[in-house]
Amino acid sequence: MVSGNVELLDEFYEKLNNCDQPVLLLDYDGTLAPFTVDRFQAVPSPGVREVLDEIGSDGRTRIVFISGRNASEVVQLAGLRKPIEVWGCHGREHLSTDGDVEIIGLTDTMKSGLKKGELCARDVVPSDRVETKTGCVAVHWRGMSGETVQGIEGDLRAIWQPIADSGDLAIKTFDGGLELMAPGRTKGDVVEQILRELEGNDHAVAFLGDDLTDEDGFRALGDDGLAIIVRNDDRESAASVRLRQPEGLLEFLHKWQELASREED
Numbered sequence: 001m002v003s004g005n006v007e008l009l010d011e012f013y014e015k016l017n018n019c020d021q022p023v024l025l026l027d028y029d030g031t032l033a034p035f036t037v038d039r040f041q042a043v044p045s046p047g048v049r050e051v052l053d054e055i056g057s058d059g060r061t062r063i064v065f066i067s068g069r070n071a072s073e074v075v076q077l078a079g080l081r082k083p084i085e086v087w088g089c090h091g092r093e094h095l096s097t098d099g100d101v102e103i104i105g106l107t108d109t110m111k112s113g114l115k116k117g118e119l120c121a122r123d124v125v126p127s128d129r130v131e132t133k134t135g136c137v138a139v140h141w142r143g144m145s146g147e148t149v150q151g152i153e154g155d156l157r158a159i160w161q162p163i164a165d166s167g168d169l170a171i172k173t174f175d176g177g178l179e180l181m182a183p184g185r186t187k188g189d190v191v192e193q194i195l196r197e198l199e200g201n202d203h204a205v206a207f208l209g210d211d212l213t214d215e216d217g218f219r220a221l222g223d224d225g226l227a228i229i230v231r232n233d234d235r236e237s238a239a240s241v242r243l244r245q246p247e248g249l250l251e252f253l254h255k256w257q258e259l260a261s262r263e264e265d
């Protein structure tokens with residue numbers, strides 16, 4: 001099911017069919033994979049992995065995952081046949097298809113603040129609720145009651161605020177938790193960088209996301225590509241097209257495969 005600007009989507013399909021370089025930018029959690037209480041069980045919706053493998057099979061489409069997770073987790077959970085390019089930790093970490101990992105702009109002050117924040121978080125919630133990533137400590141409360149979440153969030157904010165202040169860090173909410181993070185990198189920065197790399201190329205680029213952190217990416221894309229929100233509610237978004245998970249998403253990806261793929265010589 002598609003809603004939002006259907007004409008814009010048709011225009012995009014036309015461009016995708018004729019361009020030299022199709023570029024598919026994908027958030028992972030919530031967009032391709034439904035949320036699960038155990039975040040290591042979040043696998044793509046049925047059919048998604050298969051169609052992405054088909055899209056990737058002829059090497060024409062550049063597929064880039066842009067996630068809040070560590071890049072290595074996305075690789076593992078997505079389970080695609082070919083090596084994938086991943087911007088992990090909201091653009092703090094880049095994994096190329098040949099396996100090179102690059103970390104972008106983390107100071108020693110930030111690193112020691114994050115370590116402190118991680119230790120304190122483990123005092124407040126069970127350890128399996130604390131996720132440490134490059135440039136970020138995330139506490140997950142999916143599956144907890146609203147009242148418990150409120151209490152924990154209040155405690156964590158009080159403990160983290162002085163650490164954030166002295167460690168050049170920021171506290172941010174995300175869908176299902178709270179994180180202490182090194183600010184200054186967003187999914188928008190990643191999208192901007194990819195657009196710069198594409199300058200001069202005849203490209204068609206789409207970014208699919210669901211979370212508030214994806215909105216930076218949608219805005220950065222502007223008129224240079226198609227921003228698509230994959231959500232089953234009607235939360236306001238800077239994206240111009242809305243797809244339902246999984247049926248709208250699958251329809252879009254199959255259409256991509258049909259239009260962007262070419263027979264290998």
Ligand SMILES: [Mg+2]
Nearest residue numbers: 027029030211
């Ligand atoms: Mg997401």
